Structures are given as structure tokens and as C-alpha cells.
Amino acid sequence: MQGIDLHTHSNISDGTLSPDALVTLAVECGLHTLALTDHDTMDGVDLIRKSAQAYDIKIISGVEISSQWSRPATKKTYGVHIVALDMQQPEPLLDALEIQKKIRAERAKQICQLLQGCIGQDIYQDVLALVDGEPDRITRTHIAKTLVNKGIVSRPQQAFDRFLKEGKRAFVKFDGLSLAETIQIIHQSQGYAVLAHPTRYDLSATNVRYLIELFAQLQGDAVELPPSSEALSTRHMVDRMVEQFNLKVSIGSDFHGDNMPWIKLGNTPVPKAGQQGIWNAFR
Ligand code: AMP
Numbered sequence: 001m002q003g004i005d006l007h008t009h010s011n012i013s014d015g016t017l018s019p020d021a022l023v024t025l026a027v028e029c030g031l032h033t034l035a036l037t038d039h040d041t042m043d044g045v046d047l048i049r050k051s052a053q054a055y056d057i058k059i060i061s062g063v064e065i066s067s068q069w070s071r072p073a074t075k076k077t078y079g080v081h082i083v084a085l086d087m088q089q090p091e092p093l094l095d096a097l098e099i100q101k102k103i104r105a106e107r108a109k110q111i112c113q114l115l116q117g118c119i120g121q122d123i124y125q126d127v128l129a130l131v132d133g134e135p136d137r138i139t140r141t142h143i144a145k146t147l148v149n150k151g152i153v154s155r156p157q158q159a160f161d162r163f164l165k166e167g168k169r170a171f172v173k174f175d176g177l178s179l180a181e182t183i184q185i186i187h188q189s190q191g192y193a194v195l196a197h198p199t200r201y202d203l204s205a206t207n208v209r210y211l212i213e214l215f216a217q218l219q220g221d222a223v224e225l226p227p228s229s230e231a232l233s234t235r236h237m238v239d240r241m242v243e244q245f246n247l248k249v250s251i252g253s254d255f256h257g258d259n260m261p262w263i264k265l266g267n268t269p270v271p272k273a274g275q276q277g278i279w280n281a282f283r
Pocket residue numbers: 014039066138139140141156157160161165174256
């Protein structure tokens with residue numbers, strides 16, 4: 001337990017704890033540094049800062065940005081998540097997130113329309129009820145949860161496997177910022193760009209290596225270390241790439257509360273000797 005968690009979600013997006021409850025749990029877990037990184041929104045950051053005032057814990061501003069990149073050779077576009085941390089001048093990023101939120105809201109409608117063709121009913125209003133009627137907060141987690149609540153699938157994972165993941169009938173890509181734009185805007189906002197969960201995109205090993213190299217070329221700052229639940233060979237591959245491209249490392253659990261009960265807050269991988277933690281650069 002290192003006392004640092006730089007990738008977490010609240011119920012502003014697809015976590016289940018309020019920002020306030022997240023802080024309380026973080027303090028109970030013995031964390032001294034916490035970043036809230038909800039999907040395409042920083043709406044929880046002020047809330048969590050306020051809650052944290054009562055405790056001895058450092059809150060880092062954060063957001064997990066839905067981004068995309070492509071390989072010139074294949075012209076295929078892939079989704080990628082970039083965690084932005086410690087923005088000192090967040091305005092450029094906040095402006096970009098307003099557009100990301102509109103895209104997110106529109107995409108949720110499109111997904112529900114495609115789902116209607118698969119299951120014969122429109123679940124959009126039920127999905128919307130899970131996010132207090134705010135469509136720009138809808139994630140595929142909420143859609144999966146609604147499909148479980150309606151008895152159409154038995155588990156959220158089944159909703160992804162049957163309908164929601166890439167290649168399935170209700171998949172809609174998130175057509176927002178490119179990887180280059182994302183990193184540029186994070187830097188304009190004086191924050192750090194972190195490549196989130198590099199080995200969780202269903203990419204071939206070749207494409208993972210290409211992505212990390214591209215991220216480094218575009219001046220990305222740090223790569224998240226894979227959790228210990230992933231194969232040791234996966235961790236070794238990331239360690240080698242981090243060293244080769246002189247990248248820093250970040251550690252985050254990707255905590256989602258009861259939506260992913262197997263992920264424990266603060267349960268983060270231990271950096272290897274010599275790896276530079278992005279948290280050492282926090283202001
Ligand atoms: P979205 O940003 O709307 O595409 O939703 C992404 C969220 O859905 C991720 O942060 C995960 O929490 C969840 N998710 C994505 N892919 C899967 C998957 N294959 N199985 C389970 N959950 C997933």
C-alpha cells in the first residue's frame with residue numbers, strides 16, 4: 001500500500017460512491033494522495049476538494065479523456081483513454097470537455113437506438129434515470145447496468161460481450177479528441193498526460209507497443225503500470241517500453257465502487273527501482 005491512487009471514479013460518471021464518500025474511503029484506506037478521474041468531466045473535482053478539507057489528504061485534479069489514435073498503415077482508428085492530472089490552468093481542458101460531453105450525450109442516444117434494434121425496446125429513459133437526467137454523464141457502464149436491471153443480460157460484462165464492445169451491434173465509437181489534441185490541451189492546461197491501462201484495449205502486442213511509442217513521440221508524460229492481476233509478462237513489456245522511451249509511470253486502481261467490486265481503492269502496482277513516478281512532479 002503506497003498511499004497514492006491516481007485513477008478513480010465517482011458517481012459523477014460510472015463509479016458508485018459520491019466524491020464525498022470517496023474521500024472518506026480514501027482516508028480510511030490510508031491514502032495521502034488521490035486523483036478523481038471521471039470520464040470526460042471535472043465536475044467532481046471541486047466537490048472532492050471541499051470534502052477533503054477536513055482531512056490530511058492531497059487531492060489532485062483529474063479527468064479520464066476519451067481519445068482516439070490511428071495507424072497510418074491500416075487507417076484503422078482505435079479508442080484510448082488518457083488520464084489528465086494536476087492541471088494548474090484548467091480552462092483549455094474545461095472548454096474541450098464541454099465538447100466531449102456533447103459527444104458523449106449524443107453517442108448514448110445512438111447506442112440506445114442501435115440496442116432497440118437488437119432487443120426490441122428503448123431503454124434510453126431508464127439509462128438517463130441512472131445519471132440524474134444528465135445525458136453527458138452516461139457511460140457504457142450505465143447502459144450495461146440498465147440491461148442487467150431489465151433482465152436482458154445477467155451481468156454487465158455480458159452486455160459488453162453481446163452488444164456494447166467494439167465489433168458488436170450496438171458499438172458506437174467515441175468520435176472526440178485525437179490523442180495528439182488531447183496531450184496538447186492537457187499541456188496547455190499545465191497538466192500531465194497519462195496513458196491509462198495500456199494493455200486493456202484489446203490490442204495486439206504490436207499495436208500496444210506502437211501506441212506507447214506514439215504517445216511518447218507526442219510528448220505524453222507517463223504510462224499507467226498494469227495491475228498485479230495482469231500477467232507478469234505484460235508488466236515486463238510495459239516496464240521495457242517505459243524505459244526505452246524515457247517515460248514516467250503512474251499508479252491508479254481504476255476504482256469504480258460497487259460497479260467493479262473486485263477493484264480496491266488504493267490497490268496500486270509497485271513501481272520498479274529506477275522508475276520515475278509522475279506524482280513526484282505534482283505541484
Ligand atoms: P464509455 O466511456 O462510455 O465508453 O464507457 C467506458 C467504461 O465502460 C469503462 O471505463 C469501463 O468502466 C467500462 N467498460 C469498457 N469496456 C468494458 C468491457 N469490455 N467490459 C466491462 N466494462 C467495460
